[in-house]
Each structure stands twice: as structure tokens, then as C-alpha cells.
Amino acid sequence: MSFYIQFLGTGSALPTLNQHPTSQFIFCQNRYFLIDCGEGTQIQLRKRSVKIQKLDAIFISHLHGDHYFGLVGLLSSMHLLGRVKAISIYGPEMLEKIVRMQLELGGASLGFDLNFFPIEDKFEGLIFEDKVLEVFAFKLKHKIPTHGFVFREKEKERGLLANKFKESGLSLLQIPDLKKGIDVQDEKGVTHPFKKYTTKPKPSSSYAFCSDTAYSESIVSWIAGVDVLYHEATFANKDKARAKATLHSTAEQAAKIAKMAKVKKLYFGHMSARYDDSKAHLREARSHFENTFEAIEGEKVQL
Numbered sequence: 001m002s003f004y005i006q007f008l009g010t011g012s013a014l015p016t017l018n019q020h021p022t023s024q025f026i027f028c029q030n031r032y033f034l035i036d037c038g039e040g041t042q043i044q045l046r047k048r049s050v051k052i053q054k055l056d057a058i059f060i061s062h063l064h065g066d067h068y069f070g071l072v073g074l075l076s077s078m079h080l081l082g083r084v085k086a087i088s089i090y091g092p093e094m095l096e097k098i099v100r101m102q103l104e105l106g107g108a109s110l111g112f113d114l115n116f117f118p119i120e121d122k123f124e125g126l127i128f129e130d131k132v133l134e135v136f137a138f139k140l141k142h143k144i145p146t147h148g149f150v151f152r153e154k155e156k157e158r159g160l161l162a163n164k165f166k167e168s169g170l171s172l173l174q175i176p177d178l179k180k181g182i183d184v185q186d187e188k189g190v191t192h193p194f195k196k197y198t199t200k201p202k203p204s205s206s207y208a209f210c211s212d213t214a215y216s217e218s219i220v221s222w223i224a225g226v227d228v229l230y231h232e233a234t235f236a237n238k239d240k241a242r243a244k245a246t247l248h249s250t251a252e253q254a255a256k257i258a259k260m261a262k263v264k265k266l267y268f269g270h271m272s273a274r275y276d277d278s279k280a281h282l283r284e285a286r287s288h289f290e291n292t293f294e295a296i297e298g299e300k301v302q303l
């Protein structure tokens with residue numbers, strides 16, 4: 001699997017014996033990312049055999065405790081385990097101050113750099129980009145400034161038809177151009193079309209994360225067409241008024257957003273601990289968007 005997400009914590013504010021606060025691991029073409037870092041995330045990472053020293057970047061949606069209280073603990077453990085590689089942290093502007101203060105007051109100095117990339121409250125747009133991937137942040141509707149994230153793979157390179165290429169007598173140095181879809185010339189000046197030696201690129205995938213948020217149609221354009229959408233569904237319909245008051249969503253509202261954005265698959269989580277099971281959530285969501293599933297801790301979802 002070259003791109004997958006793994007749910008580490010799918011519970012809401014109050015951790016229970018079976019449900020942990022929000023956290024997700026994202027693996028994309030050998031990049032290791034974490035979204036949110038609720039209390040106990042480092043234990044969840046170990047339980048799921050994710051190598052924490054390989055984490056490249058952490059994205060924090062907002063400063064409610066159930067989304068980041070595990071961050072300082074995770075960073076401290078990375079230090080104790082000998083980390084020297086810098087880590088990037090994307091999140092609300094005040095996050096850096098909070099983390100550095102916690103570390104300083106405890107007399108801790110880490111053996112690696114923390115590179116903070118503050119996301120201003122009203123910012124929407126590109127926050128991360130490399131050769132294979134782009135990550136965008138967009139505003140959610142919550143009690144304090146909160147961002148959702150969408151991970152979009154860039155267009156992939158074309159596959160090389162090795163046997164055809166060998167017969168061509170072209171130089172190995174011309175492979176990168178062919179894979180990019182560029183015709184090349186041999187020593188005699190003869191043009192070789194890239195299509196003769198390559199196959200179509202594999203499709204690129206995308207993933208959107210939206211927690212926590214009230215029903216908000218303004219996010220639809222950001223998450224349009226993603227392969228997998230994770231959207232919180234703290235409440236079922238019978239508690240719709242409570243969802244509105246606390247700026248959270250019902251499962252039905254999450255499904256309406258999924259439908260409007262024409263995503264392929266919806267996973268919901270952050271279900272309030274007041275519900276014994278997810279039956280009502282599933283029923284209410286599926287009446288609007290059939291391809292809905294409950295996010296289960298430990299589950300990997302291939303993109």
C-alpha cells in the first residue's frame with residue numbers, strides 16, 4: 001500500500017477504555033504523517049507498530065485538548081529514544097508557544113529541532129508540498145479556530161515498459177523524461193514518443209480530514225471528489241440540537257456533506273461516549289450517503 005490512513009483514536013473528548021481521543025496516521029509514498037495527537041497517541045502508535053521516529057510531520061487541527069494533549073508526551077518520547085531528525089508541526093499559531101513553554105518549564109531540551117508552521121486562524125490554502133504530495137488546510141466551523149486538512153497526491157510518473165526500452169537503444173538518462181511524458185531523441189536525432197515506452201500513470205488519490213465541525217457547506221469545495229473523507233459525527237439525529245449548540249455534526253450532516261462533495265467513501269468518528277453503538281449513526285448517514293462506515297481504531301484504509 002503506497003497511500004493509506006490508519007485510525008489511531010476515533011473517540012470524542014472523554015477517553016474511555018476502548019476509545020481514544022483523535023489521532024490518525026497517514027502513510028503516503030514513504031512519508032509518515034500524523035493528524036492530531038490526543039492523549040495517549042504515542043501508545044496507539046506503538047500498539048499499531050508505527051515507527052514514531054519516522055514521523056516527518058504532525059498536523060494539529062485545533063487546540064481542544066482531545067486533539068493535541070498527547071503532543072508533548074510524544075515529542076518527549078522521541079527525544080528519550082534518541083531522535084535527532086527534525087520534525088515539522090503544522091497547527092494553530094499558539095501551539096508553538098504552548099509546546100515550548102511546557103518543555104522549558106520542565107527543563108527539557110530536545111535533541112532534535114521542532115519546525116513549527118503556524119496556520120493563521122483565517123488561512124485557507126496550501127501548507128505543505130513536496131515531489132509527490134500537497135496538503136491544504138481549510139476552515140472548519142467550531143468553537144475555536146479549527147482547520148481541516150486534505151492530502152492530495154500529485155500526478156504520478158508513467159510506468160516504464162522495460163523490455164521495449166531495452167530494445168530502443170536509448171540512454172538510461174532519458175528514462176526520467178519518458179516517465180514525465182516527454183518525447184526523446186536518440187543519437188541520430190530520431191524522435192521516440194514517450195507513449196511507446198511507458199504506461200499511463202497510476203491514479204492519484206486524496207484524503208480529507210474534518211474534525212471537529214458543525215455542518216458547513218463552505219468546506220465542500222475543499223474536499224470535492226476525494227477518495228476518502230473522514231468527517232466527525234459526534235451525535236445522532238435525536239441530539240441534533242446538542243450538535244448545533246456545541247458546533248459539532250450529526251452523522252446525517254456528515255453524510256450530506258459527503259454527498260454534496262461527491263466523495264467516494266465516508267468514514268465517521270468522534271462519536272460521543274453517550275452512545276452504546278453506532279447503529280443510529282450508520283442508519284441515518286446511509287440514508288443520504290450509502291458508502292458510509294464507522295472509523296474503527298486500528299483499521300487501515302487504503303487510498
Ligand SMILES: [Zn+2]
Nearest residue numbers: 062064142212
Ligand atoms: Zn473541538
